[in-house]
Structures are given as structure tokens and as C-alpha cells.
Amino acid sequence: MTPLPDDLARALDDALDPIPTSRLTPIVERLIGDYRIGRAGTATAILRTPDDAAAYAAYRMPATYAAVREALGQAADVAVGLAPRTLVDVGGGTGAAVWAATDVWASLEEAIVLEGSDPVIAFGRRLVATAGNAAVASTTFRPLRMDTTVALPDADLITVSYVLGELDEGTRTAVVREAAARGGTVAVIEPGTPDGYRRVLAARDELLAGGLTVVAPCPHDGPCPVAVERSGTDDWCHFAARVNRSARHRRLKSGDLGHEDEKFAHVVAVRSPSEQHAANRVVRHPLQRKGLVTLRLCTGAGGITDRPVPKSRRDDYRAARDTSWGDAWPPRDHPGS
Ligand SMILES: C[S@@+](CC[C@H](N)C(=O)[O-])C[C@H]1O[C@@H](n2cnc3c(N)ncnc32)[C@H](O)[C@@H]1O
Numbered sequence: 001m002t003p004l005p006d007d008l009a010r011a012l013d014d015a016l017d018p019i020p021t022s023r024l025t026p027i028v029e030r031l032i033g034d035y036r037i038g039r040a041g042t043a044t045a046i047l048r049t050p051d052d053a054a055a056y057a058a059y060r061m062p063a064t065y066a067a068v069r070e071a072l073g074q075a076a077d078v079a080v081g082l083a084p085r086t087l088v089d090v091g092g093g094t095g096a097a098v099w100a101a102t103d104v105w106a107s108l109e110e111a112i113v114l115e116g117s118d119p120v121i122a123f124g125r126r127l128v129a130t131a132g133n134a135a136v137a138s139t140t141f142r143p144l145r146m147d148t149t150v151a152l153p154d155a156d157l158i159t160v161s162y163v164l165g166e167l168d169e170g171t172r173t174a175v176v177r178e179a180a181a182r183g184g185t186v187a188v189i190e191p192g193t194p195d196g197y198r199r200v201l202a203a204r205d206e207l208l209a210g211g212l213t214v215v216a217p218c219p220h221d222g223p224c225p226v227a228v229e230r231s232g233t234d235d236w237c238h239f240a241a242r243v244n245r246s247a248r249h250r251r252l253k254s255g256d257l258g259h260e261d262e263k264f265a266h267v268v269a270v271r272s273p274s275e276q277h278a279a280n281r282v283v284r285h286p287l288q289r290k291g292l293v294t295l296r297l298c299t300g301a302g303g304i305t306d307r308p309v310p311k312s313r314r315d316d317y318r319a320a321r322d323t324s325w326g327d328a329w330p331p332r333d334h335p336g337s
Helices: 006-016 021-037 050-059 061-078 096-104 118-128 169-182 194-209 247-252 314-321
Strands: 086-090 110-115 140-143 155-161 183-191 213-216 239-244 259-270 280-282 287-289 292-299 304-310
Touching (some): 006 050, 006 118, 021 247, 061 096, 061 183, 061 213, 061 259, 086 169, 096 155, 110 118, 155 169, 169 194, 194 259, 292 314
Parallel strands (some): 086 110, 086 155, 110 140, 155 183
Antiparallel strands (some): 213 259, 280 292, 292 304
């Protein structure tokens, strides 16, 4: 479970409590439809009004926070020397990535959110106003409409989370290319769908062409072994973050479950050549049978393999039982496997 920080959960409650759920429900339904069909490059912005911003924050922000938190956590786990001081969050919406990144890296001191929708900026500003973390509380939200001539400021960390799908192809390429030129570390996170994965693969190519090295999820800089043309399957690389559903969330999405699994695809790349790749990445839920754990791994050699870890290898088996989809293998504190 990736819970929201308490101060973000409180700020969301304070901002959303005065708005009747009945006013937000139809907007949530429209947004779900808009995001499902994909509105890439359409002239009409999806989030246009204060209620749109509130509805987005209510039903999506906990999930995008969790996905970014997991993606950056994977990177921090491998690239242990990273200590970003400045963050630029591109198409940052209500600022989910700022909250997530500061949770991963206490080194962050300054954050800028670049965002095209004024009501979304207003909502994001309201949320950070009561943040406990000084970097979050002092976040600057700046209006920016991205197009093919987009220019970004330099930053130690640039996040591009759940944005590429809203941009036409030319703008998408320009944004990632510019992020690769300006960022010490660049994180691109997209929905964990085949389309989201394809956008991440294209972004990964741009980041590698810009001289960066991938630290998450891939344990190598070579071609993705999951891509259709290599694997011959229609599989796609993605991960999942478990998100707690608040009572409001359940009302808005008319669901009963206390949680949902946010599927995401991502790439995090760094400029620093001293950072290492993971040896392997676990790319599916581990299969647990009696006395045997089987890990599906993307390997440092650039392939996919199923690695059996039998109970007879006691220490490895114990480590494998504690290993989850998305983890590096072997774990950093158990390097022997
Ligand atoms: C799906 S939301 C994601 C928000 C945030 N990054 C997150 O992870 O929750 C996409 C955001 O990108 C913004 N956006 C879309 N197209 C844009 C453009 N051309 N220029 C600037 N912002 C844009 C939208 O206003 C929206 O806030």
C-alpha cells in the first residue's frame, strides 16, 4: 500500500469537503471517459474549471501520487548516490509528483510545477500551502502551455507524470528531449496500458539518445525485451501501486473495494555515469508454490527469464518470499543471489 502523506490527505479533505459529491460525480465520469479514449493533442483542455480540478484531485491524485512514489522509489533504491536539490514537474497538475519526490528524496529543497490549466494551478497551490515539508510548502506553480517549442528550466530532477498521453506526438517528443537536455534525472510515468508503455518506450529512446542511463525499471540500457517485435507477444512492461480508497473516493467512483491497484509504466534515467543498474528487475507478481518461489526477471543482459528459487537455498528463498513485483533482484541487503 502506498498511502498519501497525512498532510496531503488533510489538505485534500479541507479542499474537497465543502464541495458536494453530487457535483463532482458527473465530472469524474466525464474525466474517466476522456482519459479512457485518450485526447492526445486535442485543442480542448480536459481540466478547465475549478470543479474539474477538484474532481481530478479527488479521484486521480492519490493514484498518480502512488505511481510516481513507486517509480521514483525504484530509482532511489538502485541509484543510491542521487540527492536531487531542485525539481521541475512538467504538466504537474495539482502537484502529485512534488509530494511523491520529496517523500523519496529528503534532499529536495525547491520545486517548480509547470502546468497549463489555471484552475488546476490554483488547486495545487492550495494543497501545498499547509504542507509540513518546506520544499513542498514553497513549491512555485507556473503557467506553461507546452508545444513543440517548449523550453524547460534546468533541474536536478524533472518529472513528467501522466502527461504525454495528452500531448500530440511532436510536443511529446519535444518535452522529453528538452527534459533530457535539462534534467540531471528524468522520470516519465504513464498509465500502465499498452499505449502508455509505448509512449514510455519512445521516451526511453529519447533519454538514451540524450546521453542518460536508465536506472528504473530496466536493469540495462539495451532494447526492451518485452517489446512486441522482440518478444513476439502482445505483453507490455508495467507495474502496480496499491492505493487506499477513501470513503469519498468510493462514493465518486461508485466502488466498494477499500483499495485499487494503479497500473503504471515508467522510465527513470540519470546523467550521472557513476550510478549502477539493478542486476535484475522483477517484472511480475512472484509465483509462490510450496517450497518454491519463481521470479520473472528482466535481466541485466537484456532478456526475460523465470528464476526458480527453491527452499533448499534458504537465504535466497527467504529473500525471494519478501520480494515483490517491481523490486530489484537480488535485494540490495542480500547481494548473494
Ligand atoms: C492527467 S493530468 C496529470 C497531472 C499530474 N502530472 C499527475 O501526475 O497527477 C495532465 C496534466 O497535464 C496538463 N496539460 C495537458 N496538456 C498540457 C499542455 N499542452 N501544456 C501544459 N499542461 C498541459 C493538464 O492540464 C493536466 O493538469
